[in-house]
Amino acid sequence: MNKPHKQQQETGRQSPIKRATSYDVAELAGVSQSAVSRVFQDGASASKDMRDRVLSAANKLGYRPNAIARGLITQRSNMVAVIITRQTNLYYPEVLVQLTQRFSEHGVRVLLFTLEHERDTDSVLDQLLQYQVDGVVTAATLSAEQMGTIENAGIPVIFYNRTLPERLVNSVRCDQEEGERWLVSELANSGHKRFAIVSGPADSSVSMERTRGALQKLKELNIDDVMIVSGDYSYASGRAAFAEIVDRMEGLPDAVVVANDVMAIGCVDEARETNNLRVPEDISIVGFDGVGPARYAAYDLTTVRQPVGRMSEAAVSMLIERIENPGLSPEKRVFSGDRIRGGSARLVDDEA
Amino acid sequence: MNKPHKQQQETGRQSPIKRATSYDVAELAGVSQSAVSRVFQDGASASKDMRDRVLSAANKLGYRPNAIARGLITQRSNMVAVIITRQTNLYYPEVLVQLTQRFSEHGVRVLLFTLEHERDTDSVLDQLLQYQVDGVVTAATLSAEQMGTIENAGIPVIFYNRTLPERLVNSVRCDQEEGERWLVSELANSGHKRFAIVSGPADSSVSMERTRGALQKLKELNIDDVMIVSGDYSYASGRAAFAEIVDRMEGLPDAVVVANDVMAIGCVDEARETNNLRVPEDISIVGFDGVGPARYAAYDLTTVRQPVGRMSEAAVSMLIERIENPGLSPEKRVFSGDRIRGGSARLVDDEA
DNA sequence: TTGAAAGCGTTACCAG
DNA sequence: CTGGTAACGCTTTCAA
Numbered sequence A, B: 001m002n003k004p005h006k007q008q009q010e011t012g013r014q015s016p017i018k019r020a021t022s023y024d025v026a027e028l029a030g031v032s033q034s035a036v037s038r039v040f041q042d043g044a045s046a047s048k049d050m051r052d053r054v055l056s057a058a059n060k061l062g063y064r065p066n067a068i069a070r071g072l073i074t075q076r077s078n079m080v081a082v083i084i085t086r087q088t089n090l091y092y093p094e095v096l097v098q099l100t101q102r103f104s105e106h107g108v109r110v111l112l113f114t115l116e117h118e119r120d121t122d123s124v125l126d127q128l129l130q131y132q133v134d135g136v137v138t139a140a141t142l143s144a145e146q147m148g149t150i151e152n153a154g155i156p157v158i159f160y161n162r163t164l165p166e167r168l169v170n171s172v173r174c175d176q177e178e179g180e181r182w183l184v185s186e187l188a189n190s191g192h193k194r195f196a197i198v199s200g201p202a203d204s205s206v207s208m209e210r211t212r213g214a215l216q217k218l219k220e221l222n223i224d225d226v227m228i229v230s231g232d233y234s235y236a237s238g239r240a241a242f243a244e245i246v247d248r249m250e251g252l253p254d255a256v257v258v259a260n261d262v263m264a265i266g267c268v269d270e271a272r273e274t275n276n277l278r279v280p281e282d283i284s285i286v287g288f289d290g291v292g293p294a295r296y297a298a299y300d301l302t303t304v305r306q307p308v309g310r311m312s313e314a315a316v317s318m319l320i321e322r323i324e325n326p327g328l329s330p331e332k333r334v335f336s337g338d339r340i341r342g343g344s345a346r347l348v349d350d351e352a
Numbered sequence C: 001t002t003g004a005a006a007g008c009g010t011t012a013c014c015a016g
Numbered sequence D: 001c002t003g004g005t006a007a008c009g010c011t012t013t014c015a016a
Helices: A005-009 A022-029 A033-039 A048-061 A065-074 A084-091 A093-105 A118-130 A144-152 A174-188 A205-220 A235-248 A262-272 A308-324 B004-011 B022-029 B035-041 B048-061 B068-075 B086-091 B095-107 B120-131 B144-152 B176-189 B205-220 B235-248 B261-273 B310-326
Strands: A079-085 A109-114 A133-138 A157-160 A171-173 A195-199 A227-230 A255-258 A285-288 A302-303 A330-337 A338-340 B079-085 B110-117 B136-138 B156-160 B170-174 B194-197 B227-230 B257-258 B284-286 B301-303 B334-335 B338-340
Touching: A005 A144, A022 A048, A033 A048, A033 B035, A033 B284, A065 A195, A065 B068, A079 A093, A084 A093, A084 A109, A084 B095, A093 A109, A093 A308, A093 B110, A109 A118, A109 B095, A118 A144, A133 B235, A144 A157, A157 A308, A157 B004, A171 A174, A171 A308, A171 B227, A174 A255, A174 A285, A174 A302, A174 B022, A195 A235, A195 A262, A205 A235, A227 A235, A227 A338, A235 A255, A235 A262, A255 A262, A262 A285, A308 A330, A308 B144, A308 B310, A338 B261, B022 B048, B079 B086, B079 B120, B086 B095, B086 B110, B095 B110, B110 B120, B110 B227, B120 B284, B136 B310, B144 B156, B144 B284, B170 B176, B170 B310, B176 B257, B176 B284, B176 B301, B194 B205, B194 B235, B194 B261, B227 B235, B235 B257, B235 B261, B261 B284, B310 B334
Parallel strands: A079 A109, A079 A133, A133 A157, A157 A171, A171 A330, A195 A227, A195 A255, A255 A285, B079 B110, B079 B136, B136 B156, B156 B170, B170 B334, B194 B227, B194 B257, B257 B284
Antiparallel strands: A109 B110, A302 A338, B301 B338
16 A cells, blocks of 8 residues: 655655645645635634544645745735844844744744844845835844834834934833943942943944943042043953053053943953952952853952843834734833842942 | 825824835836836846836835745745754854854845744744745754654755754764864873763753763773763853762862863852862863853863854855755765863973 | 635746 | 736635
């Protein structure tokens, strides 16, 4: 008795194998094609008998509904675009994993776009529109015009740790300024007086907000003479930044406020290795983000951790809601970071 | 004079905005729909006059060809699935970024799937088949049966740092065994005699290969009495593993061979903090992967770095080739890791 | 509950 | 070079 259900194996590897369609299933099951379609939907109206026959036929043929064809007729691709920059993923691989996983729980697939350079943005937008994604979450900066392009196509967008001034947009972000203000005030409360700041790349809005927050708080404390150097978020640039501070500042600062953890770690190493300083006895160094290495014993950073889990959950649910209900008005959700008092800063206990 | 090119704005936010189709463009340009289609293809045969009129009309309407519809007729979605595990992305965020970027240079989009648990694999496969991806690169383990399912659909697959025993598959991987053998022989050459091994999770094929490589080499050197403890690749588990070694072994090892860098860092911290050991003077610790933190001054691991750039490039080009030419025979590409002699191990100079 | 037929927006084929 | 028409594989009326 010959079993035909491996018929495709024989076809071999040459021509693109012909996949079973709903018509094939219908024929084998002796029902109409519409019936097959219905069986593979949620609110299907199909008798148990038919359902069984269809399912068994489908099984035999290895049939799977073609999501592409479905998307064409339903006007819903069930795909969303996620736009990240190299930076985002390098320092928060967690974000992407979480977004993907949560979307998939809603039956939504992620089409991934990574931006190497700002100038690639337009082409990425073009692609994402061609692919008829149902929504977008972007962890990259968009111009008002670019945002307009997506909006005109009727696609909801969520900004992740970004926003668009002067425009009503949906966003999920960690309150960078608040976090920096806390860090600075902790340091000041513990007697630090001479501050230096290591900022991130000039084109990073996140870095801008952090630096602004720190400066504001310092100003409120009447600390005006603050040296600012900048890096590119990398470990090496953190080391270089610290070296520059030592080089250019008269005397040492007693606190260095760094725009992210990775650079803060670079600062710690440079302080210890090249300058023979003890952290935190001789100098306090604080970061931002709460990445894994910040918790390594050698660093134990005082920092503010972004609540990635809650933020990505918020992004996903906001986007899904807006896909299902395009009329929803814009919303901004701002999360406070988790405050971590690590050993990299000399802080007094403030148990009230 | 009223400008109609913002007509959609008015429609507002309610009904899913109707996007311009090739028919709309055709009408406005006064040509046939087929003509529009041709203009938006590569080897188009269209007069300059027509091309201009079509392009200007398309521009005015904000027209973009619908990639979904195109995929339906051409039988090519121009999407590939990338399957990663949480682990993969957490410790190699670089891999995903590189894959995505390189694919996009070939006009191919990445549909991302992340696996939290092994048991999710089948549903991921189901999804990816429904979406008619043109190919798959998987950094997660697949069973022979699962591989068969994809193969039957005529979709080429590249295994990333994985393979499938007893089966002809395409794979790109770093030679884990070779790397471990080098690490062990360096340590042995430098006089280390008492070894301990920290392996990764039991279900990680990569960890298995690494451990096997280390054990083989040790055996060749007639070092048989090796304690093996295991962790889950995390920093915390590295610390726990080192504690367990100290606890269970009589006397200390002089070298600990760890299955990845993150756990190795955990071992270093545990050795220093809890056991007051100097690394490498009292004990040598080596890792594997070459992740960023391995280069932080506090650790400076001796390790083997996976050549992520070359590996992802290989994966992309192998997959694209096989999408374009399904008849191509399977190929395995094995890359040697970059050997890094860091300060975490007491190694003698071997300048010949 | 079931089937026939009309699209969805493209590309592909074939005359002109 | 150009336009008409038939797919692609599905969902969705609308009758039966």
